[in-house]
Amino acid sequence: MKNIIEKFSLFLVAILLICKANAIETGKLKAAIFHIAPWGYVNSNKKVVGIEYDIIKAISSDINEEIEVVLVPYKRMISMLEHGDADFSIFFRSEKSENVGIPLVKWGELDIIVIGLKNNHIRSYSDLSNQRIAVRLGGYFDDRFDQDQSLRKITYANYADGIKSLKKIEVTAIVGTAATLYYEFKKQGISISELGQPFLLSHKEDWLHFSKLSKRANKQRKIKNSVKKLIENGTFNEIFSTYLPKEWEHKK
Template sequence: MNFYFYKALYLHLFKYGVGVTNTNKKFEIVKELRMRQGTKSIRVLFITLLVCVFPLTGQTLKIETINVAPFGFIGKDGKPTGMMFEISNRIAQEADLKYTNEIIPYARTIFDLKIGTADFVLRFSNDELPAIAVPLVSIITMTTIILSKADAPYASLNDLDKKLVGVVRGGKFDEDFDNKTAINKVQVNDYAQMLKLLMRGRIDACIGTNVGLYYNAKQLGINPEMLSLPMQLSSKEFILHFSRKNADIQTMNKLKESVEKLKVKGEIRQIVNKYMGDFKWDIAELKNQATVLQVRVYSENILAQSHSPNPLIN
């Protein structure tokens, strides 16, 4: 190992924004590496570099949770809560890291990741995030679905031509749906307003994530039996985004391992289930239920036909 190896290693970290967060310190180390090429000095500087690569060790992790129910909100007791708030806390706890967690407006989380006032946020990705945050690990997959009343189900997007479908204002849930101009899209403020309009017969269907729609239905006292089986469109990942400004290899590895452990133990699913009540939010489970129901109905029809008199025989 020589000077050029250590220099190349540092420049790699510098290029990708990993490790040292103070820009002046970055140039300081590069300058010293150029000036001192003695073996002993290089060893000392390499140790210094390693210390800089892990700046968060022993410090408090700054977590932010999006202020969108059920992911993050202020409860009736005035305390922060929500499924992503709880999951974020468990990730830090499992990694044995000190942390704080604040409920923050959705749009502001991007700015805070960029300037480094937040270390990580659990949220959907967008075009801005890859440049300012490391998409470390997927937390959970959420399916974009369309719901209607139980007595008026829809099987495909074509069935929705000329129908009124509620869409949260500014929301982009599915490219095929967004591009289908034959569907009359009704802009609403949130999922709650959308579901109220559906139940009153003012719109024909709703679009959104399975978790968002089912949680708000539960809050409004809408029973699962009152809604159709979901039309599945596409999926979106809730991802742990770690600020590139504060990026730290050791901490990020701990967090990634923590998420995998929580998944294996089923803790993430348990937290989500707690907020969903009687609603089966997992689309795979709903599909299995639908298949079982279809088989049962088919079997009952066959059995009924076998016991009914055949007019051709009589």
């Protein structure tokens, strides 16, 4: 009788392990994106939209699997990735980011620009010494720029406040990703014709980072192959181009 009970117990354990393995393999993927327009935000129809949202939906369509997308503050996104509460996220790759998640695949390079109003010509790094530059709190743009104490950099809580100060001529230029600045300029009613030519400060690599604690690690290769395919066939470039003016050609 004892042997029968032991065998039955082992059988139940085996069944539970199989069910758990199946649940892990078939569970829905979850992606966390940070709440900064135009990367991820809620539109007037109360729907989540943005560059990263569009990228994830393109991946979802290509691999024929639903991916749940959650919109959260940046720090919450990082926490979710660290603790396995999200399977993957998309953000700039850095030494610090590699401690948070596995840099699985790069989807693109983003232009970091410095731009002022019309007739403010910024053609080289040396021209920055004549500027009062709005900088977003906590932003990292370029090693040389970030560490340059000789530049006059005025910190703002967000890009919107920096652009408001630019309109009032309290600052003469603002630094940030081209797509983010273009979105904020347009939102505040500033047209491209009112702006100077953007000075390209640097590029930042945007990577899909996979959680080290994800229960769906078996999906990594599938997602990586999908991203490479969507880069090669121009899908990602088509998505990104809708968030930038033609005058600001995205440099790969």
